[in-house]
Amino acid sequence: MTLLYVVLGLLALTALAVVLIHNGLVAARNRVDEAWSGIDVQLRRRHDLVPNLVAAVRGYAEHERATFEAVTHARATAMAAGSPEHRAVAESRLGRALADVTALAEQYPELRATENFGHLQAELARTEDEIQAARRIYNGNVQAYLTRCQTFPNSIVAANGPFPPKPYFELTDPERERVAPVVAF
Amino acid sequence: MSAVPSHADATRAAHLRAALRSRTYAYAVVLGATVAGVAGAALWGPMGALAGGLGVPAAVTLWAFAHADHRAEEDFWRGLARALGFVVHADPPELPAFTPLLAAGDARRLVRWLEGPLDGERRAGLGHLVVEERDRARDGRDVRVRSTEHTVVVVDVEGGAAPWCSGVHVHPRRLLDPLRPDGWLPRDAERLATESTAFEERYVLRAEPDADPVKVRRLLSPSFVDWLARHPLAPGFEYRAGVLVVFRAGHAADAGSLTFLLDAAREITARIAAQATQDRDAAAADPARA
Numbered sequence: 371m372t373l374l375y376v377v378l379g380l381l382a383l384t385a386l387a388v389v390l391i392h393n394g395l396v397a398a399r400n401r402v403d404e405a406w407s408g409i410d411v412q413l414r415r416r417h418d419l420v421p422n423l424v425a426a427v428r429g430y431a432e433h434e435r436a437t438f439e440a441v442t443h444a445r446a447t448a449m450a451a452g453s454p455e456h457r458a459v460a461e462s463r464l465g466r467a468l469a470d471v472t473a474l475a476e477q478y479p480e481l482r483a484t485e486n487f488g489h490l491q492a493e494l495a496r497t498e499d500e501i502q503a504a505r506r507i508y509n510g511n512v513q514a515y516l517t518r519c520q521t522f523p524n525s526i527v528a529a530n531g532p533f534p535p536k537p538y539f540e541l542t543d544p545e546r547e548r549v550a551p552v553v554a555f
Numbered sequence: 556m557s558a559v560p561s562h563a564d565a566t567r568a569a570h571l572r573a574a575l576r577s578r579t580y581a582y583a584v585v586l587g588a589t590v591a592g593v594a595g596a597a598l599w600g601p602m603g604a605l606a607g608g609l610g611v612p613a614a615v616t617l618w619a620f621a622h623a624d625h626r627a628e629e630d631f632w633r634g635l636a637r638a639l640g641f642v643v644h645a646d647p648p649e650l651p652a653f654t655p656l657l658a659a660g661d662a663r664r665l666v667r668w669l670e671g672p673l674d675g676e677r678r679a680g681l682g683h684l685v686v687e688e689r690d691r692a693r694d695g696r697d698v699r700v701r702s703t704e705h706t707v708v709v710v711d712v713e714g715g716a717a718p719w720c721s722g723v724h725v726h727p728r729r730l731l732d733p734l735r736p737d738g739w740l741p742r743d744a745e746r747l748a749t750e751s752t753a754f755e756e757r758y759v760l761r762a763e764p765d766a767d768p769v770k771v772r773r774l775l776s777p778s779f780v781d782w783l784a785r786h787p788l789a790p791g792f793e794y795r796a797g798v799l800v801v802f803r804a805g806h807a808a809d810a811g812s813l814t815f816l817l818d819a820a821r822e823i824t825a826r827i828a829a830q831a832t833q834d835r836d837a838a839a840a841d842p843a844r845a
Contacts, residue, residue, distance in 0.1 A: 404750040408777055503778035507751040510784075514752045 391527045398515040402536050405508035406454065409539060412501045413448070413461060419494055420445045420468065426487050427471055430478040437474055441467035454537045462541050468494070505539050512536045559634040563808035566630045570623035580619055587611035628808075632667060635810055639681075639817070641671030647682060650709065654793035654800045655724060655740045660686035660703070666806075673710055673821055680709040681817060683806040706807040708820035712827050713797035719831035720770040722763025723794045725783065728756070729804065749775060753784035758791070774830050782822070788812065790819045799824055 424438050431437075444467040448460040472491070475481050482488070515536055519528040527533075560566050574580055588611045595607030636643045647665035652658030666683045673679035688701045713719065724740060744761040747768070754760075762771050783790075792801045801820040807813050 398752070401750065401752055401755075408750045412777065500777050503776070503781040506781050507753070507777055507784075511750070511752045 388527055391524050392531060395518055395528055395533050398518050399533060402511045402515050405511045409504040409508050412497060412504045416497045417445055417449055419497060423471060423490050426490055427475045430481045431474055434474055437470050441471050454539050458539050458541060465541060505541060509538050512538055559638045559810050560631045561810055563628045563631040567623050567627035570626045571620055574619040574623055583615045584612045587615060635813060636669045639671055641669040644668040644670060653798040654795045656793055656800055656802060661689040662687040673824060677710055677824060679820060682707060704806045705802045705804060706816060708801045708816055710799045710820055710824050711797060712799045712824050718797040719834060720766055721795050722766040723771050724761045726759050726791045727789050728759055749780050751780045751784055754780050757784055757789055779826055786819060788815055788819060790816060792823055794827060
């Protein structure tokens with residue numbers, strides 16, 4: 371009889387541990403999803419800024435059609451991208467295209483002097499900061515989630531439940547991607 | 556900042572050396588030991604002479620140490636105030652209970668208080684706060700049962716204007732916090748969750764019913780949440796009725812921590828002010844949004 375109680379007690383403890391681990395994993399997964407929606411909000415804000423920025427610069431550099439088409443195409447691709455991996459690639463392209471538009475604008479002092487453009491530039495810089503912060507938060511949550519999923523005994527529950535691995539969100543920095551000019555002496 | 560001692564004990568050894576080499580100390584030790592030794596011998600014999608002869612120099616040395624400690628502290632606070640453009644208040648004021656921390660416990664007192672400019676338009680107070688919790692003894696007297704120390708920076712962010720948002724509290728999580736925020740925050744303060752695991756592991760965010768949740772969310776933008784989650788001091792803050800209190804546990808007495816806390820207050824103030832201005836501008840442009 372005592373043995374039966376011990377076995378029942380152990381089973382109850384195991385069931386309780388599984389429930390706690392499962393709930394912990396669900397909380398971690400939800401937090402990753404929540405952080406992803408945080409990135410989404412900021413990326414959408416950037417998408418909303420693109421048409422205004424293009425319109426402001428186009429008025430001064432109508433002939434730079436290729437640059438405007440590139441940024442418009444990059445925006446459309448980024449808006450259509452679904453998974454974090456595809457989104458990261460598309461958003462990096464959009465970031466580079468936006469950097470090209472901003473560089474183009476630098477050539478027109480009259481444009482830089484306008485209040486509207488200054489406001490747009492400040493808004494874009496603020497949005498970029500928020501995107502970077504949201505990305506750090508998301509990646510931090512993914513790291514915490516993956517650590518939970520991969521450590522024992524959570525790994526047993528994670529392997530048998532709806533806890534797929536989540537990808538990190540890495541945006542490549544357009545500034546860093548630019549190759550430094552080679553100076554020959 | 557080069558002239559500021561790095562912490563409140565930095566010049567204590569120098570002051571103590573100077574005191575021990577002074578004539579006052581020498582006279583006090585020699586004369587005191589002689590008088591006490593003679594008196595001790597007359598009253599209690601050889602043991603009295605020994606106790607008097609050793610006791611007085613020990614007491615004078617202890618006094619010199621306490622004096623040096625006090626002067627080192629004064630050096631530090633005056634030097635820090637000078638470097639920051641602040642003024643030291645010899646008699647710290649009594650802070651009105653603007654926020655839950657400033658209203659916590661049964662009694663509160665400031666033991667240090669500096670005041671000066673925070674940025675171009677606002678002033679800040681920096682000080683050491685002691686919160687006391689008292690209990691009533693059987694004979695009816697108040698007995699101090701616990702006191703908790705915090706270093707605080709107080710800023711009037713909105714300068715008496717109608718507050719943009721009121722009742723937002725970000726408290727560091729501490730396992731062994733004697734002054735549990737649950738005990739002194741308003742009971743109806745609602746706990747809010749952010750999207751950041753790092754932030755949630757470090758802080759508890761609460762909003763009072765007066766606080767507009769949309770404004771709280773806008774204030775706690777990803778960059779602010781991330782900044783708080785990674786700040787080395789893990790400062791907490793409370794914002795109510797236009798007054799911001801940024802705090803950390805314990806009485807910080809080193810220039811690094813204090814200036815860092817002041818910088819944190821500057822950053823939080825700037826974020827609140829920017830968000831308030833942005834919202835007011837948006838409301839002015841679109842009255843329906845207000």
